[in-house]
Amino acid sequence: MTTDIYLDSLPSGIRSRRVDNGNGLDMHVLEAGVTSAPPVLLLHGFPELAYSWRKVMPALADAGYRVIAPDQRGYGLTTGWDDAYDTDLGPYRFLNLVRDTMGLLAALGIERVKAVFGHDFGSFAAAHCALIRPDVFQAVALMSAPFGGPPSLGTPPPADIDIELRKLARPRKHYQRYYSTPSANADMRRAPQGVHDFLRAYYHAKSADWAANDPYPLQAWTAAELAKLPTYYVMDADKDMAETVAGDMPTAADIAACAWLPDAELRVYSAVYELTGFQGGLDWYRARFVPDFHREMQTFAGLTVDVPACFISGKADWGTYQVPGVFERMQSRVCTDFRGAHLIPGAGHWVQQEQPDAVGRILIDFLAGL
Numbered sequence: 001m002t003t004d005i006y007l008d009s010l011p012s013g014i015r016s017r018r019v020d021n022g023n024g025l026d027m028h029v030l031e032a033g034v035t036s037a038p039p040v041l042l043l044h045g046f047p048e049l050a051y052s053w054r055k056v057m058p059a060l061a062d063a064g065y066r067v068i069a070p071d072q073r074g075y076g077l078t079t080g081w082d083d084a085y086d087t088d089l090g091p092y093r094f095l096n097l098v099r100d101t102m103g104l105l106a107a108l109g110i111e112r113v114k115a116v117f118g119h120d121f122g123s124f125a126a127a128h129c130a131l132i133r134p135d136v137f138q139a140v141a142l143m144s145a146p147f148g149g150p151p152s153l154g155t156p157p158p159a160d161i162d163i164e165l166r167k168l169a170r171p172r173k174h175y176q177r178y179y180s181t182p183s184a185n186a187d188m189r190r191a192p193q194g195v196h197d198f199l200r201a202y203y204h205a206k207s208a209d210w211a212a213n214d215p216y217p218l219q220a221w222t223a224a225e226l227a228k229l230p231t232y233y234v235m236d237a238d239k240d241m242a243e244t245v246a247g248d249m250p251t252a253a254d255i256a257a258c259a260w261l262p263d264a265e266l267r268v269y270s271a272v273y274e275l276t277g278f279q280g281g282l283d284w285y286r287a288r289f290v291p292d293f294h295r296e297m298q299t300f301a302g303l304t305v306d307v308p309a310c311f312i313s314g315k316a317d318w319g320t321y322q323v324p325g326v327f328e329r330m331q332s333r334v335c336t337d338f339r340g341a342h343l344i345p346g347a348g349h350w351v352q353q354e355q356p357d358a359v360g361r362i363l364i365d366f367l368a369g370l
Helices: 002-008 057-062 094-107 121-132 175-179 184-189 194-205 241-246 252-256 263-276 279-288 291-300 326-334 356-368
Strands: 015-020 026-032 039-043 066-070 115-119 140-143 172-174 234-236 309-314 338-344
Touching (some): 026 057, 026 094, 039 094, 057 356, 115 121, 115 356, 121 279, 140 356, 184 194, 338 356
Parallel strands (some): 039 115, 115 140
Antiparallel strands (some): 172 234
16 A cells, blocks of 8 residues: 555656665666666655655656666665664665665666766765766765765764753754664654654755744854754754654644645655654664764765766755855865755755756756756
C-alpha cells in the first residue's frame, strides 16, 4: 500500500525502477527524460525522498536531460540498510555515499553526469561527489546547505556545542546532536500527533509560510549566536523534535491553502516514514561525529571544488546561515568556478518544492552555460 501511494502520486512522465548499485543497496530510482539524453543526478536530504524532486524533474526532462533521482541510503523504498540504532555507521561515511552514487551510475551504464544537484544533506553528498570525482560529476548545484570544504588536517570533529548551549539562561541543544541520540527516531516515528501531523508542522516551520523565518548571517559558532536560530535548529533542552514543532502546526485553513505541499502529497512522505521510520536518515547525522570518519575526510584537506558550481536556497531559509561563515567561504574559497548564489523569494528550506518553477529555470540556465 505504501508503494502504491508513492508511485501512484508521481507526475506524468516520471518513471520508477529498482537498481542494484553493487554497494549493498537495492535502490529505488525515479527517472524522467529519454535515456540517450545527457544525465543529471538529483540527491535529496532529510526528511525527504526522491519524490522531493517531482516538481522540477519534468522541466529538466523537457529541457533535454535524462533526470535520475534515487531514494538514498537509509530512505524510502531503497533497501539494504539496517534500521537498528546500534548498526555499523561505516556505510554512512561520505566516501561510501559517493560510492553509492558511483555504483548507481555504473548499473545504469552511465560513465559521467552533466551535473549533480543536492538539497539539504544531499547537498553535502553532491559536494563530495564533485570534490572527489570531478571526472564523473562534471558540475554541481548545492541547495539549502552551503559546503565549507573538507576538514583541515589536525582539526577535531565538530565540537559539542551542546555543553555551552545548556549553560544558557534558556537551556538549548543543537538539532544535529539530538538527531544522534537513541531516542530521536522513536520521538518522531511515535510522535503523539502522529507522523503525518509531525511532518506537516516540520515542513511548515522550515518553509516561507512560517512568518518568523527571516534569516541573517550569524557572527560566530558560539552558544549565544546559535541561540538566535529557530528552535527547529537549536531546540529547547527539555523538548524533542516532535514537541518542538508541535507549536508551529498550521491551521486547517493554512493547510488547505498550501499549494506547494497539499495534504495528498504530504501523505506520500508520512506513509513512507510510518513504514521505515527515520533512523536511516538520522544515521547520516550520527556519522558526522565519528572521529575516524572525520580523520578519513582530512585526506582531502585543502582540496577545492573545481567543477562549475552554483548555490540555490530560499530567501527565508535559515539553512544558508546556520553555520557562520560557510556561505561566504563556499563562494570565495571552496568553489573555484562559482557561478552564482540564488536566494529565491517566497521559499524557505524546501526550495525545489516551494518554488519549483524558479529552481527549474536556474538549473536549466546553469546547465546551458556549462
